[in-house]
Amino acid sequence: MRRTALACVLFAIATTAACGDPGAGTGDDDVAPDAAAAPDAAPDGWETLIAADWTLPPGEGYFCMRKTVTEDVWVKAFHGTVPLGSHHSVLTIGDPTVADGLTPCDAGTNQPAMIYGNAVGTNDVVMPDGVAIKVPAGKQLLLNMHLYNTQPSMDLSGTSAVQVQRLPADQIASVTEAEIVLMGPVSFDIPTGDHDVVGGCTMTGDAHLFTVNPHMHRLGVHAKVVAKRAAGDVVMHDGAYAFDDQRFYPFDPIEVHQGDKVEITCSYHNDTGASVPFGDSTDEEMCFASTYRYPALGGSFGPVCPF
Numbered sequence: 001m002r003r004t005a006l007a008c009v010l011f012a013i014a015t016t017a018a019c020g021d022p023g024a025g026t027g028d029d030d031v032a033p034d035a036a037a038a039p040d041a042a043p044d045g046w047e048t049l050i051a052a053d054w055t056l057p058p059g060e061g062y063f064c065m066r067k068t069v070t071e072d073v074w075v076k077a078f079h080g081t082v083p084l085g086s087h088h089s090v091l092t093i094g095d096p097t098v099a100d101g102l103t104p105c106d107a108g109t110n111q112p113a114m115i116y117g118n119a120v121g122t123n124d125v126v127m128p129d130g131v132a133i134k135v136p137a138g139k140q141l142l143l144n145m146h147l148y149n150t151q152p153s154m155d156l157s158g159t160s161a162v163q164v165q166r167l168p169a170d171q172i173a174s175v176t177e178a179e180i181v182l183m184g185p186v187s188f189d190i191p192t193g194d195h196d197v198v199g200g201c202t203m204t205g206d207a208h209l210f211t212v213n214p215h216m217h218r219l220g221v222h223a224k225v226v227a228k229r230a231a232g233d234v235v236m237h238d239g240a241y242a243f244d245d246q247r248f249y250p251f252d253p254i255e256v257h258q259g260d261k262v263e264i265t266c267s268y269h270n271d272t273g274a275s276v277p278f279g280d281s282t283d284e285e286m287c288f289a290s291t292y293r294y295p296a297l298g299g300s301f302g303p304v305c306p307f
Contacts, residue, residue, distance in 0.1 A: 043163070046079055049091075050141050051161035052102050056085065056149045058156075064105035065143040065160075068096055074132040074167040074175055078125040080118030083158030087146040091116040091162055096140040107280075111142045114180055114303045116162060123247050128210055131178050131294045132167040178210075179296035179303070183262050184288035186306045190219060190268050190276045197287045200228070200263040201305035205297045208253040209262070212236050213290040218243045218283075219276060222267035225289045229260045236262070236289070253294075264289040 052065035080089065094111030115133050116125065127133070135141070149156040167175055185199030214223035214237060225236040237249050256262070266287035270276055276285050 043079060046077075046163035046165055049073065049075070049135070049162045049164045050143050051081070051159060052143060052145065053157070053159050054102065054145065054147065055155050055157040056147050058149050058151055058153060060146075060148050062105045062107060062109070063102055063145045063147065064109050065102050065141075065145070066096075066098065066100045067141045067143075068100050069135055069137055069139050069141060072137050073135040073164070074172055075115075075135060075164045076127045076132050076167045077165040078116045078118075078133075079163040079165075080116075080122055081159065081161035081163065082118055082120050082122070083160060085147050085149055085156045085158055086120060086160060087148055089118050089146070089160055089162075090114060090144045092142050092144070093135060093139050094142070096138075097142075100140070105144060107144070107146065109142070110144055111140065116180075118162070121245075121247070125211065125248055125292070126250065127178055127292070128208075128253055128294075130171060130174060131176050131210075133179070134177050176294045177296045178292055178294040179298075180290065180292055182288050182290050182304045184264050184266075184286070184306065186278065186304065188278050188285075188287070190270050190285055192270050192273060192275065195268050195270060197266045197268070197285075198263065199266075199287055199306065200261050201289075201291075202307060203256050203258055203260045203262075203297075206255075206257045207293045207295060207297060208255055209236065209251075209291055209293045210253045211248050211250040211292045213246065213248045214241060214264070214266075215246065215286055215288040215290055216241055216243070216266050216268070217285050219268040219270050219272075219285055220266060220287075221269050223289075224265045224267075225291075226263050226265075227254050227256055227260065228263050229256055231255075231257075236291075241267075256293075262289060262291065 050065060050067045054063045092111035092114045145160050183201035188197050212225050220241045223241045224238045227234040227236055234254050
């Protein structure tokens with residue numbers, strides 16, 4: 001998998017505007033944004049995990065904000081502040097690499113483990129009771145922000161942030177750690193006309209699945225995600241797909257066991273007149289079921305499970 005494709009795959013966990021197309025441009029007129037376009041404040045009961053103030057000249061760019069964590073944080077819910085000009089943000093975590101702070105970067109600048117992602121319109125991610133994402137003390141958060149400024153000459157400024165709700169202290173002793181897994185194939189071509197791509201992820205241990213985010217690009221029209229279990233199949237999601245209306249779909253936890261598989265079927269309508277390959281561009285395609293599960297099992301391909 002190409003480096004930039006992997007960066008977009010990581011973003012697939014939580015998008016409303018997908019890779020390659022700015023979902024929140026500033027418009028073509030050289031007019032300063034007004035107050036209505038400002039990022040929303042942190043909701044009551046939430047705290048800011050990481051935030052970055054940025055300024056972008058006309059055009060496209062990436063900024064990376066790094067922050068080393070000084071205490072263990074058990075996250076039970078994620079919320080994103082997505083300002084005007086945002087395409088998407090990806091939050092990853094790992095060992096400290098460079099000094100904390102804001103730097104220019106590119107799509108491939110990420111830590112090994114993803115914990116959250118957002119774009120314009122992304123809904124909150126909420127864990128089941130007693131389940132949380134662990135952000136360990138001493139690790140470094142990296143918020144990779146893909147930004148667009150479509151104004152002809154004026155700079156655009158904003159604040160991108162991730163807010164969290166913590167697991168109550170009295171629940172930490174019995175908490176179960178969750179993780180994100182991006183389930184689906186990483187190599188395919190879509191011929192002209194109507195075509196389905198089928199892929200999935202085989203469980204390497206026992207777990208519970210509790211929310212899914214189907215991810216395709218502009219040719220996608222329908223997504224079906226099924227837990228193929230020895231105990232019986234369970235449909236996790238089955239519905240129409242729209243590139244500009246992607247979201248998380250939570251459901252009651254589904255128990256799966258080692259050897260069970262999550263299968264995703266992506267349906268496409270290819271009216272381009274040519275075959276379309278897998279890739280990170282809007283003019284290419286993906287087929288993923290980005291899924292939260294617990295307990296965390298890890299994997300040979302980091303957060304991606306392509307088989």
